Amino acid sequence: MYLTDQEKRILDGRHGEARRMALSILVDLGELFGAEEMMAVSQVHIDSSVYMVDAGIEFAQRMVELGGRVAVPTSLNISAVDFERWKEYRVSAALLEKSRSLERAYLEMGAAPTWTCAPYQQGMIPRFGEQIAWGESNAIAFANSVIGARTNRYGDLVDVCAAIVGRVPRFGLHLSENRKAEVLIRLKGISGEMFCDRSIYPLLGFLLGEIAGDRIAAMEGIPRDVDVDSLKGFSAAAASSGAVGLFHLIGVTPEAQTSEMCFQGAKPAEVVEITAGMVQDAEERLWTARGERVDLVALGCPHFSFMEFRELARLVGGRRIHPSVVFWVFTSRTVYGWVRGSGLLEDLGRAGIGVFTDGCPLQIPTDSWNFRVMMTNSAKSANYCYSQTGLDVAYGNLEDCVETAVHGRIRRGRPKWR
Amino acid sequence: MEMRLRGYRVVSGRARGEVIVTSQPISFWGGVDPATGRVNDPRHELFGQSIAGRVLAFPFGKGSSTTSLIILELTRVGKAPAAIVNLRTEPILAAGPLVSRHFYGREIPVMTLDPEDFGKLRTGQHAEIDADASVLTIKD
Numbered sequence: 001m002y003l004t005d006q007e008k009r010i011l012d013g014r015h016g017e018a019r020r021m022a023l024s025i026l027v028d029l030g031e032l033f034g035a036e037e038m039m040a041v042s043q044v045h046i047d048s049s050v051y052m053v054d055a056g057i058e059f060a061q062r063m064v065e066l067g068g069r070v071a072v073p074t075s076l077n078i079s080a081v082d083f084e085r086w087k088e089y090r091v092s093a094a095l096l097e098k099s100r101s102l103e104r105a106y107l108e109m110g111a112a113p114t115w116t117c118a119p120y121q122q123g124m125i126p127r128f129g130e131q132i133a134w135g136e137s138n139a140i141a142f143a144n145s146v147i148g149a150r151t152n153r154y155g156d157l158v159d160v161c162a163a164i165v166g167r168v169p170r171f172g173l174h175l176s177e178n179r180k181a182e183v184l185i186r187l188k189g190i191s192g193e194m195f196c197d198r199s200i201y202p203l204l205g206f207l208l209g210e211i212a213g214d215r216i217a218a219m220e221g222i223p224r225d226v227d228v229d230s231l232k233g234f235s236a237a238a239a240s241s242g243a244v245g246l247f248h249l250i251g252v253t254p255e256a257q258t259s260e261m262c263f264q265g266a267k268p269a270e271v272v273e274i275t276a277g278m279v280q281d282a283e284e285r286l287w288t289a290r291g292e293r294v295d296l297v298a299l300g301c302p303h304f305s306f307m308e309f310r311e312l313a314r315l316v317g318g319r320r321i322h323p324s325v326v327f328w329v330f331t332s333r334t335v336y337g338w339v340r341g342s343g344l345l346e347d348l349g350r351a352g353i354g355v356f357t358d359g360c361p362l363q364i365p366t367d368s369w370n371f372r373v374m375m376t377n378s379a380k381s382a383n384y385c386y387s388q389t390g391l392d393v394a395y396g397n398l399e400d401c402v403e404t405a406v407h408g409r410i411r412r413g414r415p416k417w418r
Numbered sequence: 419m420e421m422r423l424r425g426y427r428v429v430s431g432r433a434r435g436e437v438i439v440t441s442q443p444i445s446f447w448g449g450v451d452p453a454t455g456r457v458n459d460p461r462h463e464l465f466g467q468s469i470a471g472r473v474l475a476f477p478f479g480k481g482s483s484t485t486s487l488i489i490l491e492l493t494r495v496g497k498a499p500a501a502i503v504n505l506r507t508e509p510i511l512a513a514g515p516l517v518s519r520h521f522y523g524r525e526i527p528v529m530t531l532d533p534e535d536f537g538k539l540r541t542g543q544h545a546e547i548d549a550d551a552s553v554l555t556i557k558d
Contacts, residue, residue: 032428033509052488052491054491055490055494056487059521135483137481154510155483156483156490156513158486158513209480213478214506240448241481242481243479243481243510383448386460387459
């Protein structure tokens, strides 16, 4: 790989040990994928900020000790805890301390304490075509597909390296020719009123991820007026069921205003149809809950937006959550400020809904709560729920989640695809 | 019987172990327990089985970008696979063994095989992998 004199000096250790190690890892990564040179990125989103395992703390602390500081604007993904309301959230002292260790390390490096998996719905939003390095699979898919910014699927720790040197190897989705769609997905018998139930979007994303695997798929038939929160749910679901860093929605996403655009003039290598039956099957496969019992309704995977909060308050409509159900919403500190400032927080509080920041429904301290069954409107959350939390999961739209919480037992509307 | 398969080096290193093979992609986060090395995704055909110390063959990675961190932790606690064999290795997956080598100085070689050779792998076979030479040797 060609390296500039400046990059060679970094690899020689003349700019400190943290930058040396960071660039060494990135150069090796580039060698693996045939990159010919390194390139600058304008911003980084670090996924490694959530405490999962001790290796994550060891890595962050060592980088700080070695003098690692971020070289470009850098946002942080979620934490495992809510740093403000951790007592109410019943996190253990041990988990709090480990999360604090990560917090100290990343703030010392100079990252912004955004603590969100949806950096695209607050301040740090890349432009179309901007070269960035993001971790967090849902954010990667959203940035590439919906915004048209350019990032590879950067794994944990590599994102930290990219932040420290502000550079990544030039390969993969950074290059126009690698952003071409290979698979065309057509919707068969899915249109019109089926899209009125917005839980169809994450299900279609989930199916796209399964069909695409690690290829780039283009889907035809998504309504042009799809709202941004549905695209968020779609991206997250696709990136959880496949290795999806980029997808195209023909007529909707910026690099796919026409079919010719996203296939770059070529013919699809494969054409696949999704039927209403497949949507129903995907929905059934996400459910592990049996019966009507529900203990927790958890929303905000990815983090809840301000518009979703408004919709939630409207659906609750002054009713109270059933005493046998815990209802939590997870969001960023930024959106929390808007919700508090708008009066919505008081409305939700009166209904018995708790709002947490920084954390994630998949990181709930299950040891402290006797939950067995969770309901969510996120296909990503539903997909990972059992393996991450040990809880069985039910999936529905926002209205299903609210009616379930108010009545204390699982309620499902009847979507048009069933 | 011995079978030599030629592949492509992704991450260098040498290892040996018992093959465990699946046709399904794996997300390490939400798919593998970082404390035990057991597959904990109930939808996965390897659910409940351990990948620790084995030559883990799966077509390609999927899902969370935390995959690389889970691989680093598996290395830290001694539950990492001995080696990884894929059809295609995506950047998030490659990052795990790469950082493990730079940070803990431990090798998890990664190789890719063509579909035809990948299809010759069976769970329970004993394999020696020399990623530098891009050779996987199967000893039944």
